[in-house]
Amino acid sequence: MEKTWRWFGAKDIITLDMLRQIGVEGIVTALYDVPPGEVWASEAIYSLKDHIEQAGLHWSVVESLPLAEEIKYGAPERDRLIENYKASLSNLGKAGIKTICYNFMPAIDWVRTDLHRKLPDGTYTLYFDKIRFACFDCMILQREGAEKDYTTEELEKVRLLYNRMTEDEKAVLIDTIIVKTQGFIHRSISDGKTDPVQAFKKLLQLYKGVSKIQLRVNLKYFLERVIPVAEEYGITLCIHPDDPPFPVFGLPRIVTGEEDIEWILDAVDSPANGLAFCTGSLSAGIHNDVPALACRFAGRTGFAHLRSTGLLPGGDFIEASHLEGKGALIEVIRILEKQRPHIPMRVDHGRLMLDDVEKNHNPGYSFYGRMFALAQVEGIMAVVQDEIESGKC
Numbered sequence: 001m002e003k004t005w006r007w008f009g010a011k012d013i014i015t016l017d018m019l020r021q022i023g024v025e026g027i028v029t030a031l032y033d034v035p036p037g038e039v040w041a042s043e044a045i046y047s048l049k050d051h052i053e054q055a056g057l058h059w060s061v062v063e064s065l066p067l068a069e070e071i072k073y074g075a076p077e078r079d080r081l082i083e084n085y086k087a088s089l090s091n092l093g094k095a096g097i098k099t100i101c102y103n104f105m106p107a108i109d110w111v112r113t114d115l116h117r118k119l120p121d122g123t124y125t126l127y128f129d130k131i132r133f134a135c136f137d138c139m140i141l142q143r144e145g146a147e148k149d150y151t152t153e154e155l156e157k158v159r160l161l162y163n164r165m166t167e168d169e170k171a172v173l174i175d176t177i178i179v180k181t182q183g184f185i186h187r188s189i190s191d192g193k194t195d196p197v198q199a200f201k202k203l204l205q206l207y208k209g210v211s212k213i214q215l216r217v218n219l220k221y222f223l224e225r226v227i228p229v230a231e232e233y234g235i236t237l238c239i240h241p242d243d244p245p246f247p248v249f250g251l252p253r254i255v256t257g258e259e260d261i262e263w264i265l266d267a268v269d270s271p272a273n274g275l276a277f278c279t280g281s282l283s284a285g286i287h288n289d290v291p292a293l294a295c296r297f298a299g300r301t302g303f304a305h306l307r308s309t310g311l312l313p314g315g316d317f318i319e320a321s322h323l324e325g326k327g328a329l330i331e332v333i334r335i336l337e338k339q340r341p342h343i344p345m346r347v348d349h350g351r352l353m354l355d356d357v358e359k360n361h362n363p364g365y366s367f368y369g370r371m372f373a374l375a376q377v378e379g380i381m382a383v384v385q386d387e388i389e390s391g392k393c
Helices: 016-021 042-054 069-073 078-094 130-140 152-164 167-184 196-205 212-233 258-267 279-283 290-300 329-339 354-358 367-390
Strands: 002-006 026-029 058-063 099-102 114-118 124-128 236-239 273-278 301-306 308-311 317-320 344-347
Touching (some): 026 344, 042 078, 058 344, 069 078, 114 167, 130 152, 212 236, 212 273, 273 279, 279 308, 290 301, 290 329, 301 329, 344 367
Parallel strands (some): 058 099, 236 273, 301 344
Antiparallel strands (some): 114 124
């Protein structure tokens, strides 16, 4: 597989020269200053592509070309926004960029409650604490009907936690769960004047009455219109699994496991309708056998995210070492190297370590932690390649 790296553009303190030195081959990036729904102009695409190539690398994957929320919940203006999306796809295709990652998660992408969970070795990782999440949902967000999603025992723990939380701790939880997440999907939910909690509640209201069935219908509507453009330019449009792969905030999730993925790939049966196989997102679901999913959907996988999670009691999970956890990366890499050897892959969510602790990296995207993970994964790939060449695999 091609070794790629998510790079956040010219403002990223991790430079392209640094990435060349650690063995990165392809860059995964986007036009981060373009809001969802607007057309990616050819001039901007070629400018970024040329900048990457001047550093001796190439733009391997767009992650992501984000969908406007109106497309997801089916607003009247979605047709205009889909036309804009098609125009962006066309411009990317003309520039020779063939792999596009996107997601169909309503309102919010990844969800964690702790961005700096300290581990015994002194490094930090991302963490999801179900009770802290429920505390935000029920007590801070005060979402209507939220209590129905939790047990009586969980709600008692929520009340105890909330009563001992300081205002600073509540502010950190708000920033962790919604502010930083919104920043990842090209949208600011807080401009310093707007209350982020109230802004997020308004965003959730847009999905009132949107069921899992309706969200699927909206995804199929989108795919039926954009896949012909992807086919024309030889693009693989890769949908990313939900993170985590279960409902949050009462919102439907439609990319959570085998049945969902099969439905999506069958909805528009085309090689251009593909999967971004994320071992981390999928492994956070107790229902998922990640190697089995890799084997089942290898033929439609156009891009791989390699990380792992460890499931803990009570619904908690932690970002695990790339050599451990439920992601089972050794076996997944063995499957993908045999069946999809030329697709781009990138390591994901490295630990925060060494002097990166003092730097303002995006959560999960520090330099040393991902470099360490890349070394681990590259070692696995080398062993698997030896197995394949020697006939042992």
